[in-house]
Amino acid sequence: MPSRMLVEVDGREVELSNLDKVLYPSAGFTKAEVIDYYTRVAPALLPHLRGRPLTRIRYPNGVAGQGFFEKNAPSGKPGWVRTETLPVPNSTHGRETIDFVVVDDLPTLVWIANIASLELHTPQWRIGADPDLLVVDLDPGEPAGLRECAAVAVLVRDRLGDDGIACYPKTSGKKGMQLCCPVAGTQNSEIISGYAKRVAEELARTVPGGITAKMAKQLRPGKIFIDWSQNAAFKTTVAPYSLRALSLPTASAPLSWGEVESFAIGSATAHQLSPSEVLARLESDGDLLAALLSPGPEVPAR
The missing domain is CATH 3.30.70.3300 (Alpha-Beta Plaits)
Structure with missing residues (x-):
């Protein structure tokens, strides 16, 4: 399997990498299987993510390695990925605002899965609105x-x-x-x-x-x-x-x-x-x- 490949997802080009990398060693569960799961569950998942700023917990080296929270949109993101700049009071990094990724569509979901965003966390509100x-x-x-x-x-x-x-x-x-x-x-x-x-x-x-x-x-x-x-x-x-x-x-x-x-x-x-x-x-x-x-x-x- 090539280390990198371009795929088309709903009209967007998404680069996938290291698909055979094992992210759950105890189960032999690979990045390809993570992306496959998120793709197949997307029709139910996406409506719950739309309009909500996303916090991701990434495990680039799998769950046996070091994970990290990521709120800010990473550098090198595709230009078509939606971001929203929102205030973050009491930020531990001293920031006043963060550019959050918002997952409104399947290409964005596949992209975040490819960068080993295993866990997806959202607030109880959508952008610009009170909690729903x-x-x-x-x-x-x-x-x-x-x-x-x-x-x-x-x-x-x-x-x-x-x-x-x-x-x-x-x-x-x-x-x-x-x-x-x-x-x-x-x-x-x-x-x-x-x-x-x-x-x-x-x-x-x-x-x-x-x-x-x-x-x-x-x-x-x-x-x-x-x-x-x-x-x-x-x-x-x-x-x-x-x-x-x-x-x-x-x-x-x-x-x-x-x-x-x-x-x-x-x-x-x-x-x-x-x-x-x-x-x-x-x-x-x-x-x-x-x-x-x-x-x-x-x-x-x-």
């Missing part, structure tokens, strides 16, 4: 795991449902789960984050032995941390269908509530999903997170 998503991140403290996350997810679903807010679950692709909730897009991140915090604290009071709403890691063993802070304007969450950089390839995968309930009671084995499992489920079930693409209700302000 509320995210509840469920992070298990050992020995709690995905099963315990599923049980808490059901509690969160029912509590948010009391306020007319619908939740759609997905695995994180690592240890836990996230619940994604479409909201109206008419309230700022402070209101959304404040509401999520109130709900998290309420549930922690209700189930103090199994839930915490506090970030201190010493409080987490055996509990599920409901991370309400993911709704802050500067925070990002792993995108639906994104790969994760573990020893074996997994992806952040949508779940049905029937699956979540089965995980919670132990009638099905709770596990993170592989790329092939995600693609098979997408073919049979479609995008279980499609409802996130339409506005939801406003959250209670108090």
Whole structure:
């Protein structure tokens, strides 16, 4: 296989390189397979990325090597890649603005996959707009795991449902789960984050032995941390269908509530999903997170 080759993707020329390079050594999963996965999952993934500034976690030498976060558009990007210059308050690099890549189309997705952007993270808002998503991140403290996350997810679903807010679950692709909730897009991140915090604290009071709403890691063993802070304007969450950089390839995968309930009671084995499992489920079930693409209700302000 040549080390570099030009391919046409939806009318754009994209240069691919080192396709046989193994990025997940424990699975022998190559860069070509990463690009193939992102190409095949693109019809479901792209609508969740469009209009959102993208943070990438790149692993040029594979997951066994050093990875790094990248927000700024890299030098040498194709001229047709969309970028947006956005303010970045409190940047650790002292920058006032960053030129973010925005993945609106398949050529851009293939390009970022080719530069070993394994993980794709986005904020809860689209450029120029208030948040259209509320995210509840469920992070298990050992020995709690995905099963315990599923049980808490059901509690969160029912509590948010009391306020007319619908939740759609997905695995994180690592240890836990996230619940994604479409909201109206008419309230700022402070209101959304404040509401999520109130709900998290309420549930922690209700189930103090199994839930915490506090970030201190010493409080987490055996509990599920409901991370309400993911709704802050500067925070990002792993995108639906994104790969994760573990020893074996997994992806952040949508779940049905029937699956979540089965995980919670132990009638099905709770596990993170592989790329092939995600693609098979997408073919049979479609995008279980499609409802996130339409506005939801406003959250209670108090």
